[in-house]
Amino acid sequence: MEKDEKTTQVFSCKGMECKEMLEKLSEYIDGELDPKLCQDLEKHMADCNPCLIFVNTLKKTISLFKYASSEPLPKEVHIRLHDYLKKNCQGC
Amino acid sequence: MINLSDQSLIEKVRGGDYQAFEFLVTRYEAKVYRLAIRMLRNPQDAEDALQETFLQVFRGLPGFEGRSQFSTWLFRLATNVCLMRIRHRETEPSKLLPLEDYLPKLEEGEGPPMVDWADRPEDALLSKESREQMMGALDKLPPEYRAVFILRDIEGFSNAETGESLGISIAAVKSRLHRARLALRGMLSEYYQRKQDFGGFETRLED
Numbered sequence: 001m002e003k004d005e006k007t008t009q010v011f012s013c014k015g016m017e018c019k020e021m022l023e024k025l026s027e028y029i030d031g032e033l034d035p036k037l038c039q040d041l042e043k044h045m046a047d048c049n050p051c052l053i054f055v056n057t058l059k060k061t062i063s064l065f066k067y068a069s070s071e072p073l074p075k076e077v078h079i080r081l082h083d084y085l086k087k088n089c090q091g092c
Numbered sequence: 093m094i095n096l097s098d099q100s101l102i103e104k105v106r107g108g109d110y111q112a113f114e115f116l117v118t119r120y121e122a123k124v125y126r127l128a129i130r131m132l133r134n135p136q137d138a139e140d141a142l143q144e145t146f147l148q149v150f151r152g153l154p155g156f157e158g159r160s161q162f163s164t165w166l167f168r169l170a171t172n173v174c175l176m177r178i179r180h181r182e183t184e185p186s187k188l189l190p191l192e193d194y195l196p197k198l199e200e201g202e203g204p205p206m207v208d209w210a211d212r213p214e215d216a217l218l219s220k221e222s223r224e225q226m227m228g229a230l231d232k233l234p235p236e237y238r239a240v241f242i243l244r245d246i247e248g249f250s251n252a253e254t255g256e257s258l259g260i261s262i263a264a265v266k267s268r269l270h271r272a273r274l275a276l277r278g279m280l281s282e283y284y285q286r287k288q289d290f291g292g293f294e295t296r297l298e299d
Contacts, residue, residue, distance in 0.1 A: 022274070023270075025270070025274075026266065026269060026270040026273055027266070049206075050206040053206040053207070053208040053210075054206065054277075056208060056210040056211075057208065057209060057210045057277055057280075057281055058273060058274070058277045059210070060209075060210040060217075061273065061276050061277040061280050062245050062273060064217055064218065064226065064280070065226060065230070065241075065245060065246055065276065066245060066246055067218065068218060068223050068226055068227075069126055069130065069242075069246045071126075072122060073121055073122040073125050077125060077139050077142070078118075078121060080139065080143075081117065081121060081139075081142055081143055081146065082114060082117065084143045084147075085113075085114075085117065085143070085146055085147065085150065086110075088147055089110070089113070089147065089150045090110070
């Protein structure tokens with residue numbers, strides 16, 4: 001039952017079409033969207049829960065990748081890189 | 093020397109100061125390694141690419157005219173080194189992403205409902221298993237899309253810098269970035285939904 005309600009919500013969108021909105025989401029997240037379109041989009045999201053969820057999870061995806069990719073360079077890789085360069089660059 | 097700008101270090105390197113080059117390498121090595129490991133998914137290949145990139149940097153510095161920023165030029169070299177290595181592999185996906193596979197279904201009765209996993213606890217979203225899923229998802233992107241996502245969203249380059257690093261237009265950066273983000277979100281959503289269905293968020297599986 002819950003599934004049907006959510007699916008209907010997606011299907012019954014009014015105003016700006018969901019599909020059209022999806023195409024502009026990256027520009028919206030990056031603050032590159034024209035202010036008028038931005039307003040339309042926010043109005044749409046206020047009435048369309050699936051689109052709101054989509055935006056939230058899209059933003060979260062980006063921040064999770066950023067966070068998960070912040071590991072430091074392994075010390076031994078640093079040492080081997082500098083040894084390699086010293087050996088190969090001197091006398092280049 | 094640690095406080096000198098890239099340009100000042102480059103001038104010193106050109107004047108024969110090898111230590112200045114080592115400072116330059118130390119400044120960027122972690123970023124280049126992160127790019128390489130995300131692109132190549134193999135620590136040995138990533139280390140080889142790291143070494144090759146900085147050797148190319150050293151050899152290329154005399155001809156570097158400073159028309160673009162050093163970091164942009166460096167990442168162009170690094171990305172090309174990675175892409176060359178990928179092209180020599182046979183298993184990389186090279187077709188355009190089927191974007192519609194990762195979009196929410198807009199027609200009634202089709203596809204699963206939207207699951208809002210964004211407010212789940214970070215330790216569950218970033219468990220060891222989740223991180224492996226994330227890296228697996230990144231690996232499924234065609235390399236040209238992966239490179240845009242890494243430079244733009246992980247390393248924080250601007251659209252213009254990313255475009256310059258990859259030799260593509262800003263419009264192409266935006267388009268690839270958008271497709272990459274949607275695809276990654278779609279893949280993560282599938283995974284987190286599966287996890288939720290099996291109670292993974294509630295039991296908080298430990299690493």
